[in-house]
Amino acid sequence: MTPTSPPASDGLLRQTLGEWRIGLVAWRLLVLQTAHPAVAAGTARYSTYRAHPWRRIEHTMDSGSRLFFAGPEERRREIARLERAHRRIRGTDDAGRPYTAEDPEVRAWVMLTLYEAMTAMRELSGDPLEPAELDALYAEFKEVCAALGIPDEVLPATAADVPAYVDRTVREVLELGDQVRYLLFEMLREAPAPRRLGRLRPAWPLLRAVAASVLTSLTVADLPRAWHERFAMPRTRTAAALSWTLHRGMRQVMTRLPDRLRYRHASDEEGRQRPASRRPTAPPPLPRPRSRTFDSRPARLEAFFRQVLDQTGDGRVDSADLQAMVHNVCWQLELPVEREDRLYAAFESWWEQLREAMDADGDGAVECAEFVSAMLGGIDRDPDYLDRGLGPAVRALFRTADTDGSGYLCADEYRVLFGGPRVHPAELNDAFRQLDGDGDGRLSEEEFVAAFTDFFTARADTAAGVALLGRP
Numbered sequence: 001m002t003p004t005s006p007p008a009s010d011g012l013l014r015q016t017l018g019e020w021r022i023g024l025v026a027w028r029l030l031v032l033q034t035a036h037p038a039v040a041a042g043t044a045r046y047s048t049y050r051a052h053p054w055r056r057i058e059h060t061m062d063s064g065s066r067l068f069f070a071g072p073e074e075r076r077r078e079i080a081r082l083e084r085a086h087r088r089i090r091g092t093d094d095a096g097r098p099y100t101a102e103d104p105e106v107r108a109w110v111m112l113t114l115y116e117a118m119t120a121m122r123e124l125s126g127d128p129l130e131p132a133e134l135d136a137l138y139a140e141f142k143e144v145c146a147a148l149g150i151p152d153e154v155l156p157a158t159a160a161d162v163p164a165y166v167d168r169t170v171r172e173v174l175e176l177g178d179q180v181r182y183l184l185f186e187m188l189r190e191a192p193a194p195r196r197l198g199r200l201r202p203a204w205p206l207l208r209a210v211a212a213s214v215l216t217s218l219t220v221a222d223l224p225r226a227w228h229e230r231f232a233m234p235r236t237r238t239a240a241a242l243s244w245t246l247h248r249g250m251r252q253v254m255t256r257l258p259d260r261l262r263y264r265h266a267s268d269e270e271g272r273q274r275p276a277s278r279r280p281t282a283p284p285p286l287p288r289p290r291s292r293t294f295d296s297r298p299a300r301l302e303a304f305f306r307q308v309l310d311q312t313g314d315g316r317v318d319s320a321d322l323q324a325m326v327h328n329v330c331w332q333l334e335l336p337v338e339r340e341d342r343l344y345a346a347f348e349s350w351w352e353q354l355r356e357a358m359d360a361d362g363d364g365a366v367e368c369a370e371f372v373s374a375m376l377g378g379i380d381r382d383p384d385y386l387d388r389g390l391g392p393a394v395r396a397l398f399r400t401a402d403t404d405g406s407g408y409l410c411a412d413e414y415r416v417l418f419g420g421p422r423v424h425p426a427e428l429n430d431a432f433r434q435l436d437g438d439g440d441g442r443l444s445e446e447e448f449v450a451a452f453t454d455f456f457t458a459r460a461d462t463a464a465g466v467a468l469l470g471r472p
Contacts, residue, residue: 012133013140016118017068018263021250025124027219029117031183032227035174038106041093043179048324050182050313053191059331067144077334079148084340085327108145108154109169115141116166124222124243125251134159170226176233184219188212217242295459300466301372304455309371316365317354322347329400332416339400346396353389379457386453398448408442434464 016022033039043049049056066078089101101107115138122129129137138159145155156165189212193204200207221239228235254262309317311324326347330340358366358374378385401409401417409417414432435443435451443451454465 011140012137013118013144014068015263016122016137017064017114019121019254020262020264021125021247021254022118022121024218024246024250025117025121025222027183027215028120028222029113031180031219031223032113032116032170032174033110034183035176035180036106036109036169037093037095037097037173037175037177038099038101038103039110040175040177040179041091041097041099042089042101044093045091045320046089046312046324046327048311048313048328049187052311052313053187054194067148075147081331081334082148084330084335084337088323088327088344104151104154107148107150109173111141111145111148111150112155112162112165116162119162120222121247124247126248127251131160138162166224167226170224171230174227174230176231184216188215214242218246296461296466297376297457297459298372300455300461301375302368305368305371310368316367317371318365319348319351319355322351329397329417333400333403335400343396343400346393350389350393375456386456390452390456391449394449394452395445398445406442408444409448410442414443437464 034043047056063078063082066074070078086101090099092098099106118137119129119134135158142152142155146152156162188208191208193201193208197204217236217239220233221235221243223233227233305317308325309321311321311328323344326340326344330343335343354366354371354374355364357378358370360370397417398409401413403413411429411432415429418431432443435447437447437450451465454463458466
């Protein structure tokens with residue numbers, strides 16, 4: 001075993017969770033989590049997985065890495081980050097039931113599905129853990145739960161008690177609602193192409209259809225027997241054969257590979273230890289389009305609505321969407337609670353301006369046509385329109401991203417703020433240079449605010465601020 005692999009001395013939990021084949025039960029895990037009514041309600045209201053599925057998955061994987069594979073200090077920071085995020089997820093579902101992400105029993109279920117996924121991976125591959133191994137894995141798992149502040153009394157007492165707990169929860173608590181059906185039958189069929197697909201991007205529609213069909217069949221086949229009985233979702237012979245082939249085949253392949261290929265964090269660590277190699281040069285940004293004679297603001301505002309504002313992907317924007325925007329910013333940064341609160345308050349004030357000016361039908365949400373029409377009308381009618389609503393939110397965003405308190409944003413801080421799967425890093429670098437009006441290699445608060453103003457008000461795409469979020 002190489003020094004960079006997850007050795008047995010590091011614990012059975014890291015060893016099991018670190019295998020690449022854990023991905024075979026990842027969707028099954030998400031389905032079991034989301035079928036809990038409280039998780040489904042929070043997902044429907046606050047999650048961005050519909051509009052930004054790959055970003056949401058990336059955040060989940062990063063969070064898991066910090067919880068299970070990082071050192072004590074990084075784990076502590078991640079737990080604090082999760083606590084700040086979860087304290088805002090609360091409300092009432094469509095059936096009138098209150099929910100909160102801080103409910104200990106809900107948190108216990110979410111975590112237990114991860115433990116259960118690890119044991120299921122071994123069982124489905126024909127190599128189940130022995131009772132002593134289950135006890136060791138569960139003891140390590142409960143240590144993480146304790147660090148997360150989950151009370152011991154809401155967890156099954158021993159590993160032997162977990163199967164009955166899962167069976168009872170599936171039969172008595174879980175629901176096959178819209179969020180679960182979307183995960184199982186729709187999400188992958190409409191997901192955008194991942195940024196790293198490269199030259200295979202043109203083939204994504206075909207790849208997506210095949211992957212969605214395989215993943216749905218595999219997930220349904222692998223769900224617990226109680227699920228099949230409760231929701232009349234039988235495990236067909238074809239799906240069972242697919243499951244048997246994939247799980248056992250992957251075990252045969254993975255157990256013969258060197259540890260640096262078998263374990264995800266082994267390859268990550270080895271990559272960090274190797275001498276730095278010459279990185280390929282990022283492709284140069286495309287030439288900027290020539291000035292147009294027509295007003296490009298409507299198309300730009302519509303793109304902003306769909307790509308930035310509509311975080312939950314339901315075609316409408318409400319308070320939860322702006323909260324999700326703030327959450328995504330804060331997720332990249334480690335902020336004290338008071339700074340997060342100021343940013344949330346600034347964006348909530350902007351939402352109130354949007355709602356009052358744009359919610360023509362009074363349904364508590366703003367649709368794309370309402371947003372574009374009201375923004376154009378407000379900007380053309382009142383020179384101070386942006387200063388009263390968006391301006392304070394933008395200034396709060398700048399001060400949040402200015403992590404070193406210098407009064408400026410450097411290129412790294414800018415990339416953290418606006419980077420994501422939608423924008424190539426080369427485009428962000430180009431945008432930063434164009435927004436840096438005085439060429440000093442940093443953005444002042446006024447340059448930052450001016451960029452947003454240009455983005456919303458410039459009639460032609462030649463204004464520097466149009467490149468704020470990447471190429472228009």
